[in-house]
Amino acid sequence: MVSTWWRVGRASAANAFADLVVIYTPASWVFGWLVRVLAQVAFYALIGTLLESPAQQRFLLVGGAVTVMVTEVLLVCASTAWERQAGTLPLLVVAPVSMVPVFLGRSVQWIPSALATSSIALFALGPVFGVGWTVGTALLAWAVLVLTCLATYLFGFAVSMLVLGFIELRNLVGAVVTAITTAISGAVVPVDFWPAGVRFVAHLLPATYGLDALHRLSREEITFTILSNAGLLVLVGVGWLGIGASLLAALVGLGRRRGTLEFP
Amino acid sequence: MTESPCIEIEGLTRTFSHRIFLARRPITGTIALDHVNLIVEYGEVHGLLGPNGAGKTTLCKILATILLPTAGTVTVCGSDVVTDPRAVRRRIGIVLGGDRGLYGRLTARQNLRHWGALYGLHGTALRSRIDELTERFGLTTRQHDRVETFSRGMKQRVHLARGLIADPELLLLDEPTDGLDPVAATEFRALVGQLRAEGRTILLTTHNMAEAEQVCDRVSFIDNGTILDADPATLSALVSRYERIDALGVTEPTRARVSTIAGVERVEDLPDGYVRFHATDRPAATAVLRALVDAEVTRIRNSEPSLEEIYLHLMGGQRGMRVD
Amino acid sequence: MRLLLTGAAYQLRLLRRSPGDLIALATTPLLTVVFLAVVEHNGRPDLAVNAVLAPALIALWGMSLLIAGDMIDAERATGTFEVLVATPARLWPLFTGRVLVVTVVSLLGLVESWLVATVVFGVPLRVAHPGLFAVTLLATVLAMSGHAGVMTSLFVLSRSARIFQNSLSFPFYVLGGVLVPVALLPAFLRPVSTVVFLSWSADLLRDSLRPAAPDSPVLRVGMVLGLGAAGAALSWWLLSVVLRRARRTGSIALGG
Ligand SMILES: Nc1ncnc2c1ncn2[C@@H]1O[C@H](COP(=O)(O)OP(=O)(O)OP(=O)(O)O)[C@@H](O)[C@H]1O
Ligand SMILES: [Mg+2]
Secondary structure (H helix, E strand, O other): OHHHHHHHHHHHHHHHHHHHHHHOOHHHHHHHHHHHHHHHHHHHHHHHHHOOOHHHHHHHHHHHHHHHHHHHHOOHHHHHHHHHHOOOHHHHHHOOOOOHHHHHHHOOOHHHHHHHHHHHHHHHHHHHOOOOOOHHHHHHHHHHHHHHHHHHHHHHHHHHHHHHHOHHHHHHHHHHHHHHHHHHOOOOOOHHHOOHHHHHHHOOOHHHHHHHHHHHHHOOOOOHHHHHHHHHHHHHHHHHHHHHHHHHHHHHHHHHHHOOOOOO | OOOOOOEEEEEEEEEEEEOOOOOOOOEEEEEEEEEEEEEEOOOOEEEEEOOOOOOHHHHHHHHOOOOOOOEEEEEEOOEEOOOOHHHHHHHEEEEEOOOOOOOOOOEHHHHHHHHHHHOOOOHHHHHHHHHHHHHHOOOHHHOOOEHHHOOHHHHHHHHHHHHOOOOOOEEEEEOOOOOOOHHHHHHHHHHHHHHHHOOOEEEEEEOOHHHHHHHOOEEEEEEOOEEEEOOHHHHHHHHHHOEEEEEEOOOHHHHHHHHOOOOEEEEEEOOOOOEEEEEOOHHHHHHHHHHHHHOOOOEEEEEOOOHHHHHHHHHHHHOOOOOO | OHHHHHHHHHHHHHHHHOHHHHHHHHHHHHHHHHHHHHHHHOOOHHHHHHHHHHHHHHHHHHHHHHHHHHHHHHHHHHOOHHHHHHOOOOHHHHHHHHHHHHHHHHOHHHHHHHHHHHHHOOOOOOOOOHHHHHHHHHHHHHHHHHHHHHHHHHHHHOOOHHHHHHHOOHHHHHHOOOOOOHHHOOHHHHHHHHOOHHHHHHHHHHHHHOOOOOOOHHHHHHHHHHHHHHHHHHHHHHHHHHHHHHHHHOOOOOOO
């Protein structure tokens, strides 16, 4: 099963990268997207300048870098909707293999792009706003960033399964989920700032664990908590994968009963 | 195993209920299929002929396990579509008409690779299968071009290649020539002819008589969710029942005399000057022929009715009267 | 003028039928929460004014530019763009009228932001100089509508304008000082931000909410209007150039 999933996911990724190539040229990625992303991170870090607090400036820079990563990874909502718009859903249902790897592969193009932009934000823009990295903290931070990105992708996969049922809402859902993540996951204020109910929701979001670890590393605080956060990232990611797969199965079941899997 | 037919449909009913937002119960609306029975044997090219909204696509969807039946049993290649959809999926291929269902930004080859992976093919087996299909469908020179740059006819060939990627026993074609120009449609039918020669079972829906006549071994008529005639014996009886004799230079007295022969249903003037006598059975047709020869009419032609005429015959009275 | 109104009326009908265009307004309250949380966490109630105005300005800018570009895509999708180009009407007033409506509707962002501040965070806000506040808002709406035509022209020119549309957001939120006043930006960015009308608008709006008497308000409102007029002239010129090019290359229907 693993090898079939891998092969299906890889075939589907061909689609993902074909889309990416249409969306960006290397130049437009750098001068359009990267510039915008760095401006967004700077926008957040400058709040620290406004507060006249170097500590806040560093905190908000790290938060901004993770926020842009989440923003880009949640484009999975849009690209999943493209799959439905292509009219392939009924054909995918007919194929004897699970559709989960199809969708997991379908949006991977955002992962390298999101990792590249957020890494540049953390490690190149970071020092401008006073975030100092050592080789050790930088390597650990990058590992945490990659894990956070992958776990967020699995979270995005689950969210996009909801979007698959309501594709007109694809951009709205992506934007709202990103904004909520920015607010509560520890990107702009520590998670403790929020009341218990909000904190509970925050702990369902992979970004929360990644941000906690990255904030610690940016203060050169290497503790066991970072390792436990990494473990929790894996757990939360796998949990969302399971939720996404169940949502997909439910959607297909409902579609077969009601006749809403379109068949042009 | 080989005894049972490829498709066996018994008492198949499918209704669509319209849900109104927040309403407690769905409103039962369209009956797309109404107690349909159908048998398709292995190796048969079976045409499903019917007007728009007849239920053709609904039937294809149910056979393809995309849609669940409301009632009845459907067995495809020996497996039940409700209880064992996975077994069905492994043995069928499906091709839709229309523009959708391919990845426009991928090349033809990448599309085939994608679908091959979904059917568990990989490595050399997948590569040689793709080579074989692109070769066969005349896609070799353009296999590395993006599908969005293809004409409709080319796209439809990619669709067919995709449907055949896993070498299915049964191929479902839902209006495969919809939107193709006559040349592309003819090419497409020739390809279907090849598949039939290989002994593949094919279910093809269409509202094009000529197409059904040209490529199908058997034809069923469907309208209003009901299969009107699925029995080939009855169908051929229908064909021979409606015989027509056309004659040129028929004088008025001859015409009057022939039209009174028992079994002559109708007399019609054709645009090319011929008079057409519609006979309801073979003996009546023979009598008409004899009477015309006796009256020294020499320009006589005899033709069987086309599917189109039978179709209109069957549907004629009922269309437009549906209350829904 | 008539065309401007025609465009405006048409867009109003469109907006009522396509709530998807209001996406910017869906995230505005959340952004307000983000900014106010930072302000409250750091114990700086004096910055609440910045936190409330920023999401509103972001909604204004984001929504106007989004729809200014999207309307071309929508016209293309329905095949009506060619028809429009073929009519004798001038397109600039038509498009600008449409964007004007969107910009006015985007002011709802300010209402949302205000509500979040008072209801969720209990931050009292008072408009110290109502006259200046109203005049600045009006000038900002006009300047925004004048500028949005640039985006429309880019979409006429090329479909890949989407990437520009995306990248015109945060760089301008920084240069326009929507949250952090441009006075705090590094010196080398100052000349650029001076010609971004948002920077004048944002400063003026913040000043009008604070009790202190604002510094030379007339001059500064004049700057917003002047930059708006320059933007309008630029977009008018760009649109005519781009339409002429599209006619010549035959790229009306598809885009370059
Ligand atoms: N998902 C659905 N929801 C509600 N009604 C449906 C749905 N799918 C089909 N129907 C209805 O079921 C009936 C049969 O439709 P179907 O698509 O099977 O016809 P068809 O024979 O394929 O027609 P066409 O030649 O137009 O393709 C129609 O009245 C149609 O409106
Ligand atoms: Mg159909």
